[in-house]
Amino acid sequence: MNFVSLKQEINEFLNGTNILTQLSVPQLVEKVLSRKEALLTSTGAVAATTGKYTGRSPKDKYIVEEESVKDKIDWGSVNQPISKEVFSSLYNKVLEYLKEKDEVFVFKGFAGADEKHRLPIQVINEYAWHNLFAHQLFIRPTEEELAAHDAGFTVIAAPNFKADPAIDGTKSETFIIISFEQRTVLIGGTEYAGEIKKSVFSIMNYLLPENGIMPMHCSSNVGNEGDVALFFGLSGTGKTTLSADPNRRLIGDDEHGWSSNGVFNIEGGCYAKCINLSREKEPQIFDAIRFGSVLENVIIDQNSRIADYDDGTLTENTRAAYQLQAIDNIVDPSVAGxxxxxxxxxxxxxxxxxxxxxxxxxxxxxxxxxxxxxxxxxxxxxxxxxxxxxxxxxxxxxxxxxxxxxxxxxxxxxxxxxxxxxxxxxxxxxxxxxxxxxxxxxxxxxxxxxxxxxxxxxxxxxxxxxxxxxxxxxxxxxxxxxxxxxxxxxxxxxxxxxxxxxxxxxxxxxxxxxxxxxxxxxxxxxxx
Missing domain, CATH: 3.90.228.20 (Phosphoenolpyruvate Carboxykinase; domain 3)
Structure with a gap:
């Protein structure tokens, strides 16, 4: 199957009667609650749990070994090769699986705040809360942009579809597979929403250098004099916390590109760790968790529906996803020098x-x-x-x-x-x-x-x-x-x-x- 035929197949699938495209935040919240996917918290955020997978599954991530990319990829334990046949088989199975669902949710948007370098993406979700997550994390299109939107990459996430390693050629029930030729990501067997976010980042880390742009896993902000700062570091080292400075405007909290014109955010939202979160320590993040935000694996009091950010019972990797506009002191659009x-x-x-x-x-x-x-x-x-x-x-x-x-x-x-x-x-x-x-x-x-x-x-x-x-x-x-x-x-x-x-x-x-x-x-x- 080539990209043209695969794209035609996806377009036909998206014309199905069970497809709900570009629902608003209130509509998605209603779906999340009516489908009992998550709880409504006291601040209006929805709180979901992700089962046994409360973090990424790096051993289950693959890149399809295709002619146009096989000599460019740094193959190894991080970028594991998988055959085109395995990808094609799983793709067909996942699509057939989703066709049987009563509702499937689609978000269309962009990765990249710089219009010259942005990637049009679409995210297809089995879960409404995953689609709300995508709505918060990626850049939302205007009505005019939506009308002209032509996805350059498609992410398909079906958490309840589990692979059979003996038949499907994976290591476990979980799989995250990127095909650069088919411009598609398949995610199955895991409810952890971070896989959606990081798959898009992996794509941009491949595409941007081809255009002379440095992709960066960092947060960024800008001072009153226009001075720009980058903060590199892995999860938990303080990128989000230190870049959310009330005296500086936030460009973004995790993923950026550095072009000949300057820095731009790849995302339209934040995915902040919130273990031990408090208004006293991190007021911007704390107050951003409101209606439309998504909490992941945070313990919620069943009566008051108040989040207990100090409780790491499910995981220390508790998360909050919210749109950049939930923070007052931001650069909009998210570009700087x-x-x-x-x-x-x-x-x-x-x-x-x-x-x-x-x-x-x-x-x-x-x-x-x-x-x-x-x-x-x-x-x-x-x-x-x-x-x-x-x-x-x-x-x-x-x-x-x-x-x-x-x-x-x-x-x-x-x-x-x-x-x-x-x-x-x-x-x-x-x-x-x-x-x-x-x-x-x-x-x-x-x-x-x-x-x-x-x-x-x-x-x-x-x-x-x-x-x-x-x-x-x-x-x-x-x-x-x-x-x-x-x-x-x-x-x-x-x-x-x-x-x-x-x-x-x-x-x-x-x-x-x-x-x-x-x-x-x-x-x-x-x-x-």
Whole structure:
């Protein structure tokens, strides 16, 4: 089956009597409640649970091995190949499955706030709440845009359709399959809505570099003077929290493109972690969870319908999906200029990286390729406590192309626009995980603010003996001893041993990037 015939088949399917296209938020909420898919909370949000899959299923994600892409994809454990025959068979089964449903929901919209580089998408859902999720996360079209909408990619999500590995060629009942030639994503066997969001991001990570645009797993905001900041980091490191700054306008919280014109948001909404969420700590996120928003795996009081954000019974990976417009202080449309400041966020479970350090270009390239953090509980199946991990470019699960392609683009952008880059550790201090404590959010905010306002550009620094990082000696609002990680440990020998252990992990991980510039290897990594 070629793309033209597949597109014709989908169009015929979408003309079925059971298809409900582009329902409004109120209509979708009514459907969610009447179908008993979720609860209505005290703020007007709907709260759904996702069963046994409360995070992504990376081992069940595949890319179809097709002639036009097979020599471009970075095949391996992240980008697993699957045959065209397996995809075609599952596609036909899923479509037949959905044809038998009383109702199927369709959202048409865009990925990419820059009209020059946006991708028209359509999302086909078995669940009304998944369609509401898509309505909140992607960019909604105007009536005029909807009339002319021609999907460049289709996402089909059928959670209750479960694959049979013995027959269907998958590893489990769950599958997330991207076909670039057929411009289709198939999702089955999982109710976790994040698979829809991240599939579209994976698509953009393949398509944008073809047009000279750097796709980025980061949040972004802009100050009153037009100064743009990027925040890179994996789930739970603070991207959403730190970019939701009342003194700066939010561009987006997770996915962006960096073109010759500047930065643009790929999405139209936010997908925020909300474990331990409070109005006091994160007022913008807290107040954004209102009518039309979607809560995922948050415990709700059955009588008051008040959300208990401190309850991680189902998962630590509780989520809230809401439209960008639910936040007052945003850039609309979500486009801005070139970044002045780039911040790499990490949650260091070893407790040895400094809370903030200024990076040279070579160090920026090294740490971008390394993507070190701690994998936090709940973001993936089977992870119940933090683990040291390296996720290339702070987004390894979503990168179809070789990592060096993205790193080279970043290096070019940093040089071209003279962007300042900082490494910020939001993880542990005073000891490793289980001994030390998590870095105070107030300290992290103070350090980020100083970086954004240019207060750390020419400040006095001390070079870390093990990682070679330039650590500021003073940051307003932060005790000096907090800035030097070795001073927060009671036992210096234990600190040095743990720091050297982590440094060795960096070196071992970086061996797979030996084809990059020797300057990056020699000047970017640990020095001891």
């Amino acid at each position: 070139h970044p002045n400041t780039i911040i790499f966020l990490t949650a260091d479970a070893f407790g040895v990286l400094p809370p903030i350090a200024k990076l040279s270009k070579e160090q920026a390239m090294y740490h971008f390729l390394s993507g070190y953090t701690s994998k936090l509980a709940g973001t993936e199946r089977g992870v119940t406590s933090p683990e040291a991990t390296f996720s290339t470019c702070f987004g390894s699960p979503f990168l179809p192309l070789p990592a060096t392609r993205y790193a080279e683009m970043l290096g070019e952008k940093i040089s071209q626009h003279n962007s300042n880059v900082f490494l910020v550790n939001t993880g542990w201090t005073g000891g490793e995980y289980g001994v030390g404590s998590r870095m105070k959010l107030s300290y992290t905010r103070a350090m980020v603010q100083a970086a954004l306002e240019g207060e750390l550009t020419n400040v006095e620094t001390k070079k870390d003996d093990i990682f070679g990082l330039e650590i500021p000696l003073h940051v307003p609002g932060v005790p000096d001893e907090v800035l030097q990680p070795n001073r927060t440990w009671s036992n210096q020998a234990e600190y040095e041993a743990k720091a050297k252990e982590l440094a060795e992990k960096f070196r071992e991980n970086f061996k797979k990037f030996q084809n990059v510039s020797s300057d990056i290897i020699e000047k970017g990594g640990p020095t001891a």
